Amino acid sequence: MELNTLLFSVENGIATIIINRPDKMNALNKDVIADLSSAFDEVYSNKEIKSVILTGAGQKAFVAGADITEFIDLDKTGGTQIARVGQENVFNKIENCPKPVVAAVNGFALGGGCELAMCCHFRIASENAKFGQPEVNLGLIPGYGGTQRLTQLVGKGRAMELCMTAQVANANEALAMGLVNHVTTLDSLIDKSKEILTTINTKSPMALSKVIACINKTGSADGFETEIKEFGECFGTLEMKEGVSAFLEKRKANFG
Numbered sequence: 688m689e690l691n692t693l694l695f696s697v698e699n700g701i702a703t704i705i706i707n708r709p710d711k712m713n714a715l716n717k718d719v720i721a722d723l724s725s726a727f728d729e730v731y732s733n734k735e736i737k738s739v740i741l742t743g744a745g746q747k748a749f750v751a752g753a754d755i756t757e758f759i760d761l762d763k764t765g766g767t768q769i770a771r772v773g774q775e776n777v778f779n780k781i782e783n784c785p786k787p788v789v790a791a792v793n794g795f796a797l798g799g800g801c802e803l804a805m806c807c808h809f810r811i812a813s814e815n816a817k818f819g820q821p822e823v824n825l826g827l828i829p830g831y832g833g834t835q836r837l838t839q840l841v842g843k844g845r846a847m848e849l850c851m852t853a854q855v856a857n858a859n860e861a862l863a864m865g866l867v868n869h870v871t872t873l874d875s876l877i878d879k880s881k882e883i884l885t886t887i888n889t890k891s892p893m894a895l896s897k898v899i900a901c902i903n904k905t906g907s908a909d910g911f912e913t914e915i916k917e918f919g920e921c922f923g924t925l926e927m928k929e930g931v932s933a934f935l936e937k938r939k940a941n942f943g
């Protein structure tokens with residue numbers, strides 16, 4: 688796998704993916720989108736990887752949005768294509784990743800950056816993080832799923848206000864509205880993310896993938912039915928046998 692815009696490493700089952708264009712605030716150009724798609728293909732297939740931290744290089748930005756310099760000459764077809772390719776190849780791929788993905792938001796998460804953080808399974812922010820959907824300033828709207836995921840995370844009224852005003856929320860405001868789960872110092876952001884993932888990595892990978900699949904169905908017509916099906920599929924698996932046996936034998940489960 689050749690990645691030009693990302694740093695990718697794996698340690699103790701945790702893949703750390705760093706978007707590495709700090710001089711451009713880690714803005715998402717076509718190369719970053721292509722690399723993120725490849726990186727998550729690797730996450731899906733590499734058995735050594737149990738979970739993922741996604742973050743930005745430097746101390747200022749997670750991702751300050753889609754790369755605005757690529758927009759000026761696009762027409763309707765080009766704009767539609769950017770949103771479709773991004774959503775299908777990256778944002779939906781991350782959201783539906785069967786392994787837990789945490790966004791470690793280390794600064795500006797604006798536009799596509801906020802959308803990227805929101806397609807991760809949950810978010811941890813450093814104190815300097817800033818979140819917003821400022822696309823209306825550019826005569827645009829969110830195109831990487833922001834109108835949908837922001838509404839799911841913070842509710843319709845707050846999503847409307849954030850997308851209409853282009854206002855930026857600081858880390859504590861994001862915490863208060865449920866956009867992030869924790870706020871830490873910038874220095875401890877990755878350690879805090881690793882600490883949570885180290886706990887998660889002791890759980891059944893099969894069950895974790897089913898939690899993700901079911902929670903991602905929230906609000907859809909077959910959400911409850913999906914849960915019944917996924918719950919049923921746990922039975923008879925080696926991981927379910929190990930988990931239940933460990934409880935009955937008063938020992939810690941070992942899911943390998």
Ligand code: COA
Pocket residue numbers: 710711712714751752753754755756795797798799821822825827
């Ligand atoms: N696309 C392309 N380039 C971007 C970018 C983006 N979304 N965000 C930042 N950059 C570039 C800047 O153009 C600048 O490049 P330059 O040094 O070649 O001029 C570099 O990153 C540093 O950004 P700068 O604006 O100088 O930093 P700042 O600290 O003054 O401001 C921000 C930081 C994030 C507030 C500001 O860059 C910004 O508003 N970015 C755009 C946010 C946005 O609208 N995102 C939604 C896009 S749909």
